[in-house]
Amino acid sequence: MLQGKPDCCLAQQRRIRKQEMSHPNIKDGWFKESQALWPGQAMTLQVKEILHQEKSQFQDVLVFQSTNHGNVLVLDGVIQATERDEFSYQEMIAHLPLNAHANPKKVLVIGGGDGGVLREIVKHDCVEEVTLVEIDEAVVKASKKFLPAMAVGFQHPKVKLHIGDGFAYLKENENTYDVIITDSSDPVGPAESLFGETFYDLMRKALLPGGIICTQGECQWLHLPLIRSVLTHARTIFPVAEYAWASVPTYPCGNMGFILCSNEPGKDLKTPARYFERSVEDKKLRYYNREVHSAAFVLPQFAKAALEV
Structure with missing residues (x-):
């Protein structure tokens, strides 16, 4: 029991960190694509959970779990791949x-x-x-x-x-x-x-x-x-x-x-x-x-x- 307690604490800390994650393209539970080369329209996907975000040396990298399209990879606010398609x-x-x-x-x-x-x-x-x-x-x-x-x-x-x-x-x-x-x-x-x-x-x-x-x-x-x-x-x-x-x-x-x-x-x-x-x-x-x-x-x-x- 004592050996399992630290793992529980770590899991709880990870859940808290994920809950604290935010991204400018995600508001009210929906991801909205940045309009880089297609003004006047934007793809939106419902977000279940933000899994990863970072500013790399080259670009903004975001991965989130969507409600209907599986995990989604986004670079600089633009969808690169979803597990669904x-x-x-x-x-x-x-x-x-x-x-x-x-x-x-x-x-x-x-x-x-x-x-x-x-x-x-x-x-x-x-x-x-x-x-x-x-x-x-x-x-x-x-x-x-x-x-x-x-x-x-x-x-x-x-x-x-x-x-x-x-x-x-x-x-x-x-x-x-x-x-x-x-x-x-x-x-x-x-x-x-x-x-x-x-x-x-x-x-x-x-x-x-x-x-x-x-x-x-x-x-x-x-x-x-x-x-x-x-x-x-x-x-x-x-x-x-x-x-x-x-x-x-x-x-x-x-x-x-x-x-x-x-x-x-x-x-x-x-x-x-x-x-x-x-x-x-x-x-x-x-x-x-x-x-x-x-x-x-x-x-x-x-x-x-x-x-x-």
């Missing part, structure tokens, strides 16, 4: 480029500190090595503790973690990777430079022949001028550049885009070069399949007119 984004940003490549062996992920993209990449048996470069170690630590179903990707023996700047890493690793995936937050704060022409050129130089990149491509309902600008730059650097999209309910307007580029002239990114077995699609995937791959590149008329230049 993260799989749609993670599967698409990983499997679109990987299945467009005939035989990807070495893969680089820039960003993606929650581990979800890693979880998907290692489902490809042909991949021999995956390196993840994340600038903010606080995101990795918080995800391992509070988003274990995503952070499980860090545990795979094929995975290497490098804490550091993606720009510097690319400069030191030219002609190295078959596929590069940039899983970034929106182009504000530490992720702003990941949408520029210089970064795309560095990714091109880091690719092996026949290489493919895939980056977070923002929302067609909100960011067409930005998407058009990035695609225009990408098409001056790569012979092939395309835009695809997926449904992600807790992202702005419920969808998210992806920009895919290849250094191989004439490369068809819209048709998978490889397929998962149907049994894998049924048992290990929740969003992506071979039909969704091609359909993701079909754009509504307003987006098609703006982006097909």
Whole structure:
């Protein structure tokens, strides 16, 4: 009994600390997203408990347990992932480029500190090595503790973690990777430079022949001028550049885009070069399949007119 008392006291102290936690984006039991790139609208989620908050060297990191969407990761006031729907984004940003490549062996992920993209990449048996470069170690630590179903990707023996700047890493690793995936937050704060022409050129130089990149491509309902600008730059650097999209309910307007580029002239990114077995699609995937791959590149008329230049 005496040995159990300190544990009870510690548990009570932890409960008190959690009750004392507060965050400027949470009021009256509801989280409200900061309006960084989507003025006039904001996603809100009901909060059950704040699990973690800190000001890292680079950004504000918040994790809370919601009433209906599981645990939620928020960076600088913007939702990055919820346990309820993260799989749609993670599967698409990983499997679109990987299945467009005939035989990807070495893969680089820039960003993606929650581990979800890693979880998907290692489902490809042909991949021999995956390196993840994340600038903010606080995101990795918080995800391992509070988003274990995503952070499980860090545990795979094929995975290497490098804490550091993606720009510097690319400069030191030219002609190295078959596929590069940039899983970034929106182009504000530490992720702003990941949408520029210089970064795309560095990714091109880091690719092996026949290489493919895939980056977070923002929302067609909100960011067409930005998407058009990035695609225009990408098409001056790569012979092939395309835009695809997926449904992600807790992202702005419920969808998210992806920009895919290849250094191989004439490369068809819209048709998978490889397929998962149907049994894998049924048992290990929740969003992506071979039909969704091609359909993701079909754009509504307003987006098609703006982006097909």
